[in-house]
Amino acid sequence: MSSDEPTHAPIAAALADAIGEAQVRTDAHLAKRLSQQATPIVVATPRNPAAAARVLRLAADHGWSVLPCGAGTHLEAGPVLKPVDVVIQSTNLNQVVEYSPADMVVTVQSGMPLSKLRHVLAEHNQMLPMDAPCTPAATVGGAVSAGLSGPHRVLYGTFRDLLIGTRIILADGRMVRTGGKVVKNVAGYDVTKLVVGSRGSLGFLTECTFKLKPLPLHRELCLLVGKSAQVDWVRARVMDSPLLPSAMEATNDAALIQAFISSRLGTDGPAAEWLLAIDCHENRQAAAYQTEQVLLLAADLGMHAEVIRGQDVERFWARHAKTWLQPGSVLRVQAPPTDMMSILNEWTQFAHERHVAATVTASLPAGVGRIGLWAGTVDEQVELLQELRARARQRGAASLLETAPKTVRSVVPMYDSPRLGTAERRLQAAVQRAFQSGGSHFPDTFAGGMTS
Amino acid sequence: MLSSSLIRELTEIVGPGGVIHDSKQLAAYECDAYVAQTGRPAAVVLPADTDQVAQVVRCLAQAGVPFLPRGAGTGLSGGATPMHHEVVISLARMDKLLHVDFANQRATVQPGFVNLELTRQVAQQGFYYAPDPSSQSVCTIGGNVGENAGGSHCLKYGVTTNHVVAAKVVLPDGELVELGDPYGDPLGLDVLGLLVGSEGTLGIATEITVRILKRPQAVKTVMAWFERVEDASDTVSGIIADGIIPAACEMMDQLAMQAVDKSMYHVGYPPDIEAVLLIEVDGLAAGVDDLAERVVEVCRRHRVRTVRVAKDEAERSLWWSSRKMAFPAIGRISPDYMVQDGVIPRTRLTEVLKTIARYSQEAGLRVANVFHAGDGNLHPLICYDARIPGQTEQAAELGRRILELCVDVGGSITGEHGVGVEKIREMEYLFTDTELHLQARLREAFNPRDLCNPGKLIPRPARCVEVKQAAAALASHTSHTV
Amino acid sequence: MNRALSQSARKTPAPADAPETGAFLYPEPPDTDRYSACVHCGFCLEVCPTYQETSDENLSPRGRVYLIKQAAQGLLELDEGLENPVFSCLDCRACESVCPSGVEVGALIEKARGQFHLKAEEEGGASPLTRLFLRGVFAHPRRLRALGKMLRLYQKSGLRAVARSLRLLRVLPPHIREMEAVLPQLSDPPALLKLPERIPAAGTGAQPAAPVTGALFTGCVMDLFFSDINQATARVLTRNGITVVVPKTQVCCGALHVHAGDREQARALARQNIDAFLASGADYVVVNAAGCGAALKEYPELFSGQPDLYAQAQAFARRVRDISEVLVEVGFQPPRGRIERTVTYHDACHLCHAQGIRSQPRQLLTSIPGLKLVPLPDSERCCGSAGIYNLTHPDMANRLLERKLDDIPEAADAVVMGNPGCMLQIRLGVQRRQAGVDVLHTVQLLDESYRKEVIEC
CATH class of the missing domain: 3.30.70.3450 (Alpha-Beta Plaits)
Structure with missing residues (x-):
């Protein structure tokens, strides 16, 4: 942040100047959702990557803090942020860039809604096999950044296995490609892997290239x-x-x-x-x-x-x-498949004892389980989540707070794992710095996990 | 040469049999399976466990001596070639299977554990390890992690990175870090994903946890002979368009067929066919017959001359050996060869093969093609004779043209062999300065003193570029904001 | 110095047809075409017993060929940097079985050893092999007590010439007493002396379409320690309608000389054998020792520069068959005598890798009623015998022997093979462990079954 605290009005004006007035608005509600700040956030929705680059360059220049974001359907996640000046939103970048059904590869702009992509692909009997619970507005880039996954990861894996290339605008406004448009590629570091689940911490994602699968002929x-x-x-x-x-x-x-x-x-x-x-x-x-x-x-x-x-x-x-789209707190556990049912049982019992309405679900072979808490006060939820987490940890399992109200997230750290040591966290931070060189104004969307 | 005190220190860590420093015994470590460039190591150290690796690395880092990890030395891009007198840390003695958890489908191995050996060890219980590079009988899983190795069956099952879930890694300063989580997703940034395929420039994996898969209940292998390459290419697209993802889909051209038919893996390809396809489908027995029939049907639609399903395991195994031994079998028709590893969109296959044939004629060098047709990963094998002055350079130039062609049609310079020292120049063709700069910064984050396999994977001048880049960015940036 | 691509120093540019010599200054250097065929893929590493044991690239086939190539290009000297890799090779040829480029590693190693041998002769010093013997051996005089007995053995056999040429008799490897303890009794006179010069085919059983004659090669080790196996071989042949002749002027096959690099001595032996066997007019030269069989088949290799002799050697080599090979080729009579045993089969390197004979011995064994053949894991891995390797490299040989013994399935009451060297080596291991396992030659079981049917009928 620059020393003189900018207010939203001059930011909005400067951005409007750079990318057009229609692509800039201020949003007070979003500010409350994202952080504790009182001032509204300036939301930029550039219509093309060049405009997006201009936004980031301006931000770097002025020291504004920028949060990259998709349609904003999964914002109840991660640590509660320090004040954000600008949200750069991908919703106007929503075109198919290249789709070659015979290659079973599609490149789309990051703001394309997953629901729309599904229709485009279905016309050619193909699909992007990612079935995490999402609202229709949820964007491709947002889902990638959030690292979402659904029950069919058992067969198809996750974005980690499906995303083969991206375009990102770095914090200083420079554009980079990661990966490519071919299904096998080991040229250079596999930077694409870092993008999955990066929660906007590395840059503004403008384009994603995916491997596709044929739609099942039979269900x-x-x-x-x-x-x-x-x-x-x-x-x-x-x-x-x-x-x-x-x-x-x-x-x-x-x-x-x-x-x-x-x-x-x-x-x-x-x-x-x-x-x-x-x-x-x-x-x-x-x-x-x-x-x-x-x-x-x-x-x-x-x-x-x-x-x-x-x-x-x-x-x-x-x-x-x-069920998983209703408001509440969702805690994910990652454990050996052989332990999963007993963890879920234990969790269910805990929730029951605390009289908090809860549901559990698990993709058993993948070793991924979730509990959703749909009621209870903030204190009840916090206490219960910490208990659930402790039980998981006793079994050597990692847990991740996927979604929760801001009040809960401000208390409960995002990650907990007996294996996630300081050395790995230090490397993660170093990777983030490598991306943010010359810009470094993305809020730390991992803060809860990185520092706990 | 290393100082005698350093040799003493290393010997104390790994024992007297674990350090090779006599200059006469170092020649054998001058290169891996990529032989066009060589370099003599300062020494070879053979540690036995994670702790020894960490101590060796710490010792070398303190002395400021560069080093590089080496598995079986079967890499095809010179990733393990000591171009700067590095100390070679050979992981060949770290060849243990540390742990198998069948119920949860995970296995943990040391890096020197041989790829195929894992499948052998878990086969009894009906499991296998999916990534299957052609060198799988020799290459190590540590090497596979370094290169993000692929294989014939990665069309359906993915490459190494899709199967590695956790690893213990010795960082370039000797610190030990555990990356990844055996189940679910990485917590935070996927540093393990970055490490896989980093060609030993970010650290040395000393314990690797991988998925093991249940062996498919049934497998059908189809071999199809085509008179024209186009028909074979169209067949590949046709199968995919039919909604079938074969477990593997491999192609060889005439010259490759001739070479491999001279080896002990003799199939007896007719001399006048231009291409052979080897297509495998797998899954539940009840469904596989139908899949194989559909594959055969697609072949027929594309003017196949002969198509048939392997009648038994022996035939299937012969067909696969014929394919997997094709690279080195080129040794039977040419004293030397360079293998390229370009990737193209599958749909550009015919066009690219034609252009390669033209380049080959122009250069006056034969090119055999063996490749993973299903995922567009070409392996043009450029035949040459290094004893003829200038031919090595001509071959290298032809290789460069082919890779640039791959990039031009929207592909990549390497699908599974890695960049190593071989394709450093092509990296500059594929990536912009900004992109290379980002990668250089990522390397610095792990390997700030550039002691760990220096000069591999990304071009070194990227750091100079950084300066130019910063100046250019500043200039354009200023012009914009004014 | 790095030798970068542009310098093209990987191979010294030279006309493609001019042989490179480099460090190989003596006659018969390793062939350029042979090492050029190696593309350095490394597929051979995992099957190489010495690499498996040491994980050292220097002690792998690829490493050895690379070093030979380097020496040929003048980048390495003919000194200990090459010597240890070249002489530590078992010459088991396992690498050749998996090599997709068809590199003949054995031939390269043998010719490289020839260079060392000639160099040593020229310098008047001990050959490298002899030096290996000397290491740490003379310092232990008590080990020399075994010398006497060994000497007697050597004197009685054709091995004497070999041992002399290698100066073997001056030293004895440390474990010789152990070895000697398990040597079979020498009561039987050698078959070469005992067998008549011609044994007509037996009247029983099916006769081959045309009369077939097989000239029996009796070998040194085989005839010294296992002359009964030679006798059995003759019986099995005649039982199958093959007339056996035993050329009395035959001598040692020369394999050990070739392995040690003494190609001149090997050539002399080869010439005598070629003459003796071609003169016999037999259709086949039948061998029951894998090592000898491989050497006989490779005789042309010794005469590459001499067209007339080369042609003769080829004519000879074309007739050479392992006993299992000839029986299957001619069509053997399935034996009817029951042998209720469970056995396992060890592939002698020089049968499976050098001669590609794998199915025939198994075919013979499984034809025996009542006999159960259980697989030996990794059956093609060398047992460590490897000619005189167990004498020159006892440590490595022992490690390989231990692994071989570990692999013998519990169900087996005998290990069967087709090479006397392996038999001595594995017998040593079995004795040491006091494992209740017989060590047999394939022919012994087949002969027993045939003989039983006579009794049973």
Whole structure:
């Protein structure tokens, strides 16, 4: 920050001068969402990368603090920021730059909504297999920066595996490409990896290139209902088999279970505690075999099982996502698949004891679980989150506060891991500095994690 | 030469059998599998564990002596070639499998552990390690991490970086750091992702945790012979367009077929076909037949001469050996060769191959093509004879033209072999000064004294460029704000 | 100094057809074409026993070939920097089996050793091999007590000439007493003396379409320690309708000389054998020792500069067959005598790597009723015997022997192989561990089964 505290008006004026008045506004509400500041934030929505570069150069020149951002759908994350002068938003950079279906590679501007990209790709029977819960406005670049992932990471991996190139404007306004547009590339350092989950700390992302996958020709999903131990047993058996689940999600989401199971079973049905959804993106013959095997496993254990197909599968995942879009606090745990169900059980029990409404879900083979706390006061949530985190740590598991109200995030650090040592954090900070040379005005979006 | 006190110190760390410093015993470490440039190391040290590596590095760093890590020395870009009298830290003795967790599908190995050996060790339980460079019977996982090695099956399963989840790394100052998390995502910036493929310039991985995968229930391998390269290329696009992601999709041209048919992996390719495709599909047994049939169908649509599915494991294995041994088999038709590693968008295959053929004619040097067609990763093998004055340079020039062609069609100069010393100049063709400058700064963040494998991966003058760049940026910046 | 690409110092520019000599100043230098074929890919590293043990590039096939190439280009001297790599090689040829470029490492090593041998002769000093012997051995006089017994053995055998030429008798390696303790009794007179010059094919069993004659090569080690195996070989051949002749003027195959670099002596032996066997008029030269078989097949290598002799050597080499090879080729009679045993098969390097014989011995073994063949893990890895390697490099040889013994499956009550050197070596290991495992030649089991059927009928 420059010594003389700038106010928003001159910033807005200077930016309007540089990129046009229509692309600059001030936003008081956003200021409150992001940080404790009283002054409004100036929001710049450049229409092209050159304009974006001008914004950053001006900011570097004047010492303004800048936060890169997409549609702003995932801002309830990370540490609470020090005051921000300018938010540079990608929403006006929303074009397909290059799409070659035969190469199964697409390059889009970072502000393109994921929902729009999905339609573009579906026309060619292709998809970007990232199914994190998102609102329709959520942008490609925002999702990459936030490092989002969804249940189908079990088969397809995450952005880490799908993103093959980017364009970024550095803090000093210079443009760099990372990676490229070909699916294999080891020229130079794999800087693209750093961009995934970088939370805007490295630069303003203007363009992303992804590897694509064919849309599954056939959809078939097994839903198993039962006790935690049964779910875990099925997990172990499936993981030790050649079966190819595209997702294997365990959840105790009552609304989901109600919508897809209980409503059909009626009141006489078994008390459903856990739902295990095993999806399959293989061809019809393979899916039929997998379903048969999964149903045999379920029958062995006396679990209730159903199979849904086609559009119903989409509806199921949409309903699953819906729970995780409601406001609340979401804590993620990363643990060996063999530990996951017991961690989730423990967490659920804790939440229950504290009378905080909570849901858990986990992509079991990936070792990623989440608990969402949907009620409770700030103090209750903070206390519970710290307890949950401590339990995870006792088992050697890392945890990450993915989403939470500002009041919670100001107390609870973003990361906790028995493995994330000071040396790694120091390297992360050094990497960040390498990017910010000559600019260095991005707020530290990792502060909570880096310093705790 | 190292000082005798330094040699004594190193010997104290790794034991007397672990230091090679007699100049007569150093020639064998002059190069890896890229032989066009060589350099004599100051010494070779063979540590046995993480602690020894850290001590060796600390000792060298304190003495200000440059060093570089080396696995099996099968790299194809000179990444392990000591161009500046580095001390070679050979990880060949760190060849243990440290831990396997079958239930959670993870294995932890030392860096000198051989790639294929991991698959062998976990095969009994139905697992395998997916990245499969052609040299997998020899190359080490540490080397694979350094180069971000690929392989034939990375079309479907990804390259090394997609399979490495955590690592213990000795930084260039000797500090030990643990990177990554065995499950889920990296916490904070993905420093491990940056390390993979950094060609030993950011540190030395001493313990590596990787995913192991369940072996596919069924595999079908299809071999298809084409009279025209175009038809083979179109077939590759056709398969993808059909919504099939083969486990692997490999192509060889006539010259490569001839060479490998002279080796013990004799398939018996007809002399008049221009291209052979080797396509593999895998998955659940119930679905694989259908996939293979569809692949065969696509081949037929593109004027294939002969297409068939491997009848048994022995045939499949012969076909794969024929492909995997193709590089070195070139030794049977040419005294020397240079292998390039350009990547292009798959759809530009036919056009690029034609241009390469033209370049080859112009240079008067034969070029054999062996490549991962599915992901557009070309391996043009430039045949030459170093004993003929000037031919090495001609071959290098032809290689440079081919790589620039790859860049021009939107591709890259290397898909899996790395930059090493070989493609340093092409880096300047691929990247802008700003981009190289950023990479240089990243290296400095880890390796501020540039002692760890200096001069590899990114061109050294990037630091001078930095000065010019800063001046230029300042100038344009000033003009703008005025 | 770095030799950068532009300087092109990797190979001294020279006309492509002019052989490079560099440090190799003596006749028969390693062939340019052979080392040029190496593209330095490193595929050989993992199968090389000495690299596996040391992880040292100098002791790998690729390293050795690179050093030979460097010496040929005058970048290295003919001194100890090259000597240890070249002489520590087992010459097991495992690298040749995996080399995609077809580099004949064995031939390169042998010719490089020839250079050292000639250099030593010229300088009038001890050959490098002899020097190896000297190291640490003369300092231990008590070890010389074994000398007497060994001398008697050597004197009785064709090995005497070999040992003399290598000045072997002056020294004995440290572990010789141990070795000597497990040597078989020498009660049987050598087959070369005992067998008649011609043994007609037996009347029983199927006859080959045309009459076949096999000239038996009896070998030195084989005939000294295992003359019963030579006898068995003759029986098995005649049992399968092959007339056996035993040329009485045959001598040592010369393999050990070639391995040691003494090509002149090897050539003399080769000439005598070529004459003896070609004169016999036999269709095949049948060998039951892998090392001898490989050497006989490679005789042309010794005469590359002499067209007439080369042609003769080729005519000879074309007839050479391992016993397992000839039986399968001619079509052997499956034996009917039951042998209820579980055995495992060790691939002698000079059978599998040097001659590419892998399936034939297994075919013979599995044809025996009641015999169960269980796989030996990594069966193609050298046992450490490697000619006289176990005498010259006892430490490395022992490490490899231990690994070989570790690999023997528990279920097996015998290890079967086709080379007397391996038999002595593995027998030593078995004895040391007191493992209840027999060490047998393939032919012994086949012969036993044939003989049993006579008794049973």
